Amino acid sequence: MSALSLRGLKKSFGGNAILNGVSLDVEAGEFIALVGPSGCGKSTLLRILAGLDHADSGEIFVGGKDMSPVAAADRNIAMVFQSYALYPHLTAGQNIAVPLAMKRLSRSQRLPLVGPLLPGQKDIRTGIARDVREMAGLLKIDHLLDRKPGQMSGGQRQRVALARAMVRHPSIFLMDEPLSNLDANLRVHARGEIVELHRRAGVPTLYVTHDQAEALSMADRVAVMIGGNLLQLAAPEMIYNDPAHIEVARFVGQPRINIIPAFAENGRVGFEGIRLALLEKVANGPVSLGIRPEFVKLSPSGRSGLAGMIERLEFLGSEVIAHCRLETSGDAVVAKLAPHEAKDLIGGMKVGLVLAPEQALVFGPEGKRLRVAAGARQEPAYV
Amino acid sequence: MNSIPAGRIIRFALLSLGALMILAPYIFMISTAGKTQSDIFTSSLALIPQHFYFAENFAKAFAKVPMATLLWNGVIVCGLIFFFQVVVAIPCAYAMAKLKFRAARLMMVLVMLGLLVPIHATALPLYFAFDRMSLLNSYTSLVAPFTISVFAIFMFLQFFRAMPDDLLHAARLDGMSELGIVARVIVPNAWPAVTAFAIFSVVAHWNDLYWPLIVVSKQAYATPPLGLMYFRAAEAGDDYGALMAAALIITLPLVAAFLLAQKRFVEGITMTGLKG
Numbered sequence: 001m002s003a004l005s006l007r008g009l010k011k012s013f014g015g016n017a018i019l020n021g022v023s024l025d026v027e028a029g030e031f032i033a034l035v036g037p038s039g040c041g042k043s044t045l046l047r048i049l050a051g052l053d054h055a056d057s058g059e060i061f062v063g064g065k066d067m068s069p070v071a072a073a074d075r076n077i078a079m080v081f082q083s084y085a086l087y088p089h090l091t092a093g094q095n096i097a098v099p100l101a102m103k104r105l106s107r108s109q110r111l112p113l114v115g116p117l118l119p120g121q122k123d124i125r126t127g128i129a130r131d132v133r134e135m136a137g138l139l140k141i142d143h144l145l146d147r148k149p150g151q152m153s154g155g156q157r158q159r160v161a162l163a164r165a166m167v168r169h170p171s172i173f174l175m176d177e178p179l180s181n182l183d184a185n186l187r188v189h190a191r192g193e194i195v196e197l198h199r200r201a202g203v204p205t206l207y208v209t210h211d212q213a214e215a216l217s218m219a220d221r222v223a224v225m226i227g228g229n230l231l232q233l234a235a236p237e238m239i240y241n242d243p244a245h246i247e248v249a250r251f252v253g254q255p256r257i258n259i260i261p262a263f264a265e266n267g268r269v270g271f272e273g274i275r276l277a278l279l280e281k282v283a284n285g286p287v288s289l290g291i292r293p294e295f296v297k298l299s300p301s302g303r304s305g306l307a308g309m310i311e312r313l314e315f316l317g318s319e320v321i322a323h324c325r326l327e328t329s330g331d332a333v334v335a336k337l338a339p340h341e342a343k344d345l346i347g348g349m350k351v352g353l354v355l356a357p358e359q360a361l362v363f364g365p366e367g368k369r370l371r372v373a374a375g376a377r378q379e380p381a382y383v
Numbered sequence: 384m385n386s387i388p389a390g391r392i393i394r395f396a397l398l399s400l401g402a403l404m405i406l407a408p409y410i411f412m413i414s415t416a417g418k419t420q421s422d423i424f425t426s427s428l429a430l431i432p433q434h435f436y437f438a439e440n441f442a443k444a445f446a447k448v449p450m451a452t453l454l455w456n457g458v459i460v461c462g463l464i465f466f467f468q469v470v471v472a473i474p475c476a477y478a479m480a481k482l483k484f485r486a487a488r489l490m491m492v493l494v495m496l497g498l499l500v501p502i503h504a505t506a507l508p509l510y511f512a513f514d515r516m517s518l519l520n521s522y523t524s525l526v527a528p529f530t531i532s533v534f535a536i537f538m539f540l541q542f543f544r545a546m547p548d549d550l551l552h553a554a555r556l557d558g559m560s561e562l563g564i565v566a567r568v569i570v571p572n573a574w575p576a577v578t579a580f581a582i583f584s585v586v587a588h589w590n591d592l593y594w595p596l597i598v599v600s601k602q603a604y605a606t607p608p609l610g611l612m613y614f615r616a617a618e619a620g621d622d623y624g625a626l627m628a629a630a631l632i633i634t635l636p637l638v639a640a641f642l643l644a645q646k647r648f649v650e651g652i653t654m655t656g657l658k659g
Contacts, residue, residue, distance in 0.1 A: 052552045073558035085553035089571040102558030164557075 001064045003028045003204040009058035020228040029202045033219035041228040042208045078170035082177040084161040086149040092160045093145035099168045100128045135167045173205040212252045224248045246367035258333045262289040274357045277373040290361040296335035297354040305352030416627040443625035453610035460525045461585045467530035476539035497533030524598040542576040578647040607633035
C-alpha cells in the first residue's frame with residue numbers, strides 16, 4: 001500500500017484544463033520531486049492534495065484511506081510554502097506551536113484570557129513547549145524562537161517554516177518550491193539539509209520545484225509534469241538518460257538537449273550520415289533526434305563529423321559550452337566540452353561536429369520516445 | 384539662507400497659506416474662547432483678546448451645559464458604533480476578499496450601492512421605525528443605523544486582498560476554522576487598517592449633528608455637537624465666548640486622538656490604497 005496515491009486527478013479553471021488526469025504513487029519514506037515549468041499545474045496539484053482546493057474528478061488516498069470527504073486540517077498533511085507563510089504577528093516559537101495548539105487544546109482551552117485558567121491545559125501547554133524546543137533543536141533555530149518573522153533572514157524563516165510543518169509529525173510532507181526565495185549559495189546548502197531531514201524523519205515527501213537540478217539532485221524519484229500531464233515518473237538517472245517524452249528530454253538537463261529534425265523511412269531514421277534502426281513500427285515521416293550536449297564532440301580540423309561552425313563559446317570554468325550551427329541543415333547544436341578540449345577553439349571557426357549516434361534519442365511526431373536498435377553508427381562525412 | 388532654492392520657498396509659502404486658510408476658523412475659535420462679551424462685539428478684528436477671559440468662558444461652558452454627560456455620551460456612542468462596525472465588517476470583508484462563493488459578485492454590487500446611499504435618504508423611514516419601537520432617545524437609536532458600514536467593508540476588503548493566500552492556506556492546514564482564521568490571523572494583522580478606519584468612523588460620528596438631532600430630544604442622550612445646540616438655545620443672549628470654549632472642549636479629544644494615532648493612521652491609509 002502506497003503512502004499516498006493519486007488516481008486520475010482532473011482540474012480545470014474556466015475551461016482551461018490545468019490537470020489532465022494525473023495519477024501518482026508515493027511509497028513510504030520516499031522523496032518525490034514534482035518538476036515542471038511554471039504553470040504546468042504542479043502547485044495546483046499540491047493544493048488539491050492538501051485539501052485547499054478540490055479536483056473536478058479523481059481520487060486521493062493517504063495510507064489507503066480516501067481523502068475526498070476529509071477536510072484540510074484533518075488530513076494530517078503538512079506543507080511548506082514558497083513564501084513560508086509564517087504568521088507575521090507571532091514569534092518563531094509561537095508559529096511552530098500553532099499546529100500543536102490547534103490539535104491538542106480544546107476550543108475553550110484556546111480562548112484568550114479564559115483558556116489559561118481551565119483545568120488540564122497546563123500539562124498540554126508544557127508538552128507543546130517541549131516539542132517546539134525539540135524541533136527547534138533539530139533545525140538549529142533555538143536562538144530564534146523569540147524573534148518575529150520580520151526580524152529573520154530568508155534562510156531562518158525557511159527553517160521556521162520547516163519546523164512548523166514537521167512538528168506535528170505529518171503522514172505526508174508537501175513542499176511548494178521552498179528554496180526558490182533563497183539566494184543561490186544558501187539554496188544548494190538547504191537542499192542537502194532538506195534531504196538529510198527527510199532521511200531522518202522518513203516522512204514521504206512530495207517536493208514541487210521548477211528547478212530541474214534541484215529535482216534531480218534531491219529526489220528518489222522525479223515526476224516530470226508538463227501542461228497538466230505527468231509525462232514520466234522515474235529515478236533521476238532514468239529521467240536524464242532515458243526520457244519517455246521529448247518534453248521531458250527538453251526540460252531536464254543544462255544546457256538543453258539538442259533536438260534535430262530527422263526523417264523516418266521504412267523503420268530507419270536518417271540524419272546527415274547517422275543511421276538508426278527503430279524497434280517500433282513508425283509511419284514514414286518526420287521524427288526528432290535528441291542528443292545531449294555532452295555527447296557532441298568537436299573536431300577542430302573538420303576532418304571528421306558534420307560540417308558546422310562555432311557561433312559562440314561560453315566559458316563556465318569546469319566546462320565550455322560551444323554554440324554551433326550545422327552548415328547543411330542550419331540546425332543549432334550545442335556542445336559541452338571540457339576546457340582542455342576547447343582550448344584551440346574560437347568563435348566563427350569551422351569545425352566538424354561528431355554526434356555520438358549510440359547516445360541519440362529518437363522521438364516520434366507527437367513527442368513519444370521511440371526505441372532504437374543497438375549498433376547505430378555515424379558514417380564519416382565527406383567534406 | 385540663500386542656499387534654499389526659490390522654487391522651494393514658493394512651494395512652502397503656498398502650502399503654508401493653504402494650511403493657514405484651513406486652520407483660520409480653528410484659530411478664530413481659540414481666540415474667541417478667550418474674549419469677553421464686549422471684546423467679541425467690537426468692530427476691530429483682533430486675534431489676541433484684550434482681557435484674557437479663558438478661565439471664565441470655560442467655567443461658564445461647564446456650568447451651562449452638562450459637559451461631562453455630553454462627552455461621555457460621545458464616547459459611548461462612537462465607541463459602540465466603531466465596535467459593531469469592526470465586528471461586522473471584518474468577517475464580511477474577509478469572506479468577500481478571500482472566499483469563493485456564488486453571491487460574492489452580488490455582495491460587491493450591494494456594497495458599492497451602499498456607498499452611494501447617504502443617511503439622509505433613509506433618515507425618515509429609520510425615524511419612524513425607531514419611533515414605533517419606542518427607541519427614540521436611546522443609545523440604540525443613535526448607534527444601530529451605523530453598525531453596518533459599507534465603507535468599512537470596502538476599506539478592509541482592499542486591505543485583506545493584499546494579504547497572501549498562502550498565509551490562509553497555512554492556517555487552514557494548521558487546523559483553524561474560517562472564524563479562527565479571522566480571529567487569529569486576520570485581526571492581529573489588520574491593525575493598520577482598523578486604526579485608519581477608526582479615525583474616519585470616530586471623527587464622522589463624534590461630529591455628527593444630523594442624526595442625533597433627529598432621534599434625540601433629551602439632554603441625557605445628547606452627543607457633544609447636539610449639546611452645543613442646547614447650549615445656544617439655553618442662552619437668551621448669545622454668549623459666543625462660552626460657546627467657543629465649549630466647541631474647543633469637544634474638538635480637543637479628537638485632535639489629541641489623531642495626534643496619538645497619526646503614524647498608524649498614515650500607515651493604514653497607504654496600505655489600503657485609499658491614497659489621494
